[in-house]
Amino acid sequence: MDLNLTEEQDMIVGMVRRYVREEILPLELDLDPDADELQPEDRERLVEKTKEMGLYGLDIPPTYGGPDIDLVTRTLIAIEMSQHRAGLYAPCYGTFGGAGLAQLFEATDEQKEKYLYPTLRGEKRGFFGLSEPSGGSDPARAIQTKAVQDGDDWIINGGKLWISGADKADYGLVFARTDADKGRNGVTCFVVDTDTPGFHVRRIVHTLRSAHYATELQFEDMRVPAGNILGELNRGFAIANDRLTRQRIPYAAGCIGVAIKAQEMALEYVPQRETFGAPLSTRQAIQWMLVDNEIDIRQATWITLDAANKANQGQPFRKEAAMAKLVATEAGGRVVDRCMQMFGGLGVAKDLPFERWYREMRIRRIGEGPNEVQRHVIARELLGASLR
Amino acid sequence: MAIRMTKPWMSADEALSRLHGHLGVFQLADADGNVLFIGFAGGRDIYGLKGVVADALASHPEATQVRYELTTSYHTRYRELLMVHVADHGELPMEIPPIRLGKLSPA
Ligand SMILES: Cc1cc2nc3c(=O)[nH]c(=O)nc-3n(C[C@H](O)[C@H](O)[C@H](O)COP(=O)(O)OP(=O)(O)OC[C@H]3O[C@@H](n4cnc5c(N)ncnc54)[C@H](O)[C@@H]3O)c2cc1C
Numbered sequence: 001m002d003l004n005l006t007e008e009q010d011m012i013v014g015m016v017r018r019y020v021r022e023e024i025l026p027l028e029l030d031l032d033p034d035a036d037e038l039q040p041e042d043r044e045r046l047v048e049k050t051k052e053m054g055l056y057g058l059d060i061p062p063t064y065g066g067p068d069i070d071l072v073t074r075t076l077i078a079i080e081m082s083q084h085r086a087g088l089y090a091p092c093y094g095t096f097g098g099a100g101l102a103q104l105f106e107a108t109d110e111q112k113e114k115y116l117y118p119t120l121r122g123e124k125r126g127f128f129g130l131s132e133p134s135g136g137s138d139p140a141r142a143i144q145t146k147a148v149q150d151g152d153d154w155i156i157n158g159g160k161l162w163i164s165g166a167d168k169a170d171y172g173l174v175f176a177r178t179d180a181d182k183g184r185n186g187v188t189c190f191v192v193d194t195d196t197p198g199f200h201v202r203r204i205v206h207t208l209r210s211a212h213y214a215t216e217l218q219f220e221d222m223r224v225p226a227g228n229i230l231g232e233l234n235r236g237f238a239i240a241n242d243r244l245t246r247q248r249i250p251y252a253a254g255c256i257g258v259a260i261k262a263q264e265m266a267l268e269y270v271p272q273r274e275t276f277g278a279p280l281s282t283r284q285a286i287q288w289m290l291v292d293n294e295i296d297i298r299q300a301t302w303i304t305l306d307a308a309n310k311a312n313q314g315q316p317f318r319k320e321a322a323m324a325k326l327v328a329t330e331a332g333g334r335v336v337d338r339c340m341q342m343f344g345g346l347g348v349a350k351d352l353p354f355e356r357w358y359r360e361m362r363i364r365r366i367g368e369g370p371n372e373v374q375r376h377v378i379a380r381e382l383l384g385a386s387l388r
Numbered sequence: 389m390a391i392r393m394t395k396p397w398m399s400a401d402e403a404l405s406r407l408h409g410h411l412g413v414f415q416l417a418d419a420d421g422n423v424l425f426i427g428f429a430g431g432r433d434i435y436g437l438k439g440v441v442a443d444a445l446a447s448h449p450e451a452t453q454v455r456y457e458l459t460t461s462y463h464t465r466y467r468e469l470l471m472v473h474v475a476d477h478g479e480l481p482m483e484i485p486p487i488r489l490g491k492l493s494p495a
Binding site: 030032033034035036037039040165166168194200201202203204206207213215218350 | 389391430431432459461462463464465467468471486487488489490491492493494495
């Protein structure tokens with residue numbers, strides 16, 4: 001087992017680190033502390049840069065034109081990309097491009113033409129609509145949005161809550177119950193155009209998060225052609241689950257990046273700041289916070305890279321991805337909290353990024369499946385049949 | 389929280405005497421209550437709402453009324469107010485900096 005980075009990984013990580021420090025951090029000096037977008041001219045300039053670096057569209061599979069970079073390296077890159085104020089939810093302000101909704105790679109050719117390719121070209125945006133007011137931890141049971149067949153179409157009624165980016169999206173994946181008696185085997189995934197009559201974004205849900213606010217959706221007799229079913233009828237839950245499992249690795253990586261940056265700032269600050277006639281760095285109470293941070297960061301990093309490595313090798317990685325999400329979100333929260341403490345009043349001021357990280361990091365223990373659900377996933381894998 | 393701003397309108401003088409350096413959002417209107425401007429005081433505005441409302445009033449002499457909400461979610465609330473205005477009136481009340489605005493259809 002070789003835990004060292006390869007020469008190529010080292011080079012890519014160094015390139016992304018320089019990009020964040022030289023291009024993103026200076027822009028943040030002038031942006032509103034809660035900003036989640038760059039000025040259009042800055043964005044265009046930086047997108048050109050990431051294209052020159054050969055890293056644009058990182059998560060797009062090579063068969064669709066993305067750079068051929070393995071998941072471990074992409075995880076290392078994601079750790080670098082979040083090391084700035086908006087980094088948790090708007091890493092590098094999207095200048096590395098996105099892959100859109102990964103489920104669309106499994107779509108039919110017609111669906112790919114209409115939704116996937118325009119998304120990869122940056123012409124269309126999508127949202128992921130799973131959670132509902134009735135609950136997001138256990139969507140298989142909680143989904144109440146209903147789709148009823150009517151000739152060649154389906155009529156969808158219901159609503160979704162917490163959906164990120166739906167107000168700006170051209171289409172979305174909407175999970176609806178198509179067979180009331182079949183539990184998780186009665187949920188279907190529909191690709192829905194947001195200009196479909198009956199599709200409404202009712203409100204923004206204001207949360208601790210500054211970037212990419214959530215929204216509440218309502219569907220009133222929304223007519224969707226059967227050709228817009230993604231995957232198979234009544235098999236939508238498998239699509240949702242697969243996405244959530246994969247998403248846990250970059251989700252963990254973002255938390256680690258922020259924790260690394262917070263720790264770096266604290267390590268710079270405490271030798272300079274004096275109280276009671278001596279630098280903070282000479283106090284054991286401070287040293288132990290730094291030590292605990294370092295241990296939290298190391299543990300989270302190795303667990304997350306292990307999950308990425310398993311996924312990369314095509315091995316089962318459900319348990320590992322759940323562990324990565326759990327450990328990194330909790331470690332990230334502790335590290336940011338300790339760093340705020342070391343900075344005193346400055347730690348909670350909008351002058352520095354800690355207060356934004358602190359708010360946004362808190363969401364991470366709930367989003368993409370609450371940590372209690374991750375523990376449940378791990379326990380189920382450990383106990384196997386004996387739990388059922 | 390109501391999606392449309394429901395705080396009472398007040399005169400520009402009254403608003404300026406009440407406002408302090410808080411974070412938040414605000415609207416300016418003419419004497420008939422037509423919204424002319426929507427703005428926010430963010431983390432980089434050193435005098436908070438007091439400063440940005442005074443600046444906005446100076447550049448909108450036709451505005452006679454002000455209403456505001458104190459909120460630390462000024463960023464998302466500002467966008468929401470813009471989108472609600474578009475939903476209700478079909479267009480924005482003023483030029484805004486280039487941000488990507490979504491579409492709301494409030495009930
Ligand atoms: C800012 C934000 C953005 C989001 N974006 C999206 C999005 O784009 N698309 C989308 O579909 N969803 C999105 N979500 C929803 C998110 O996935 C859900 O909030 C999450 O799954 C939890 O669901 P819930 O809020 O309904 O909580 P519930 O399901 O009601 O659970 C409440 C709490 O109960 C606890 N709990 C649950 N199950 C167990 C258990 N088995 N054992 C012990 N404790 C348990 C957990 O602590 C959990 O937090 C977003 C959420 C937020 C906050």
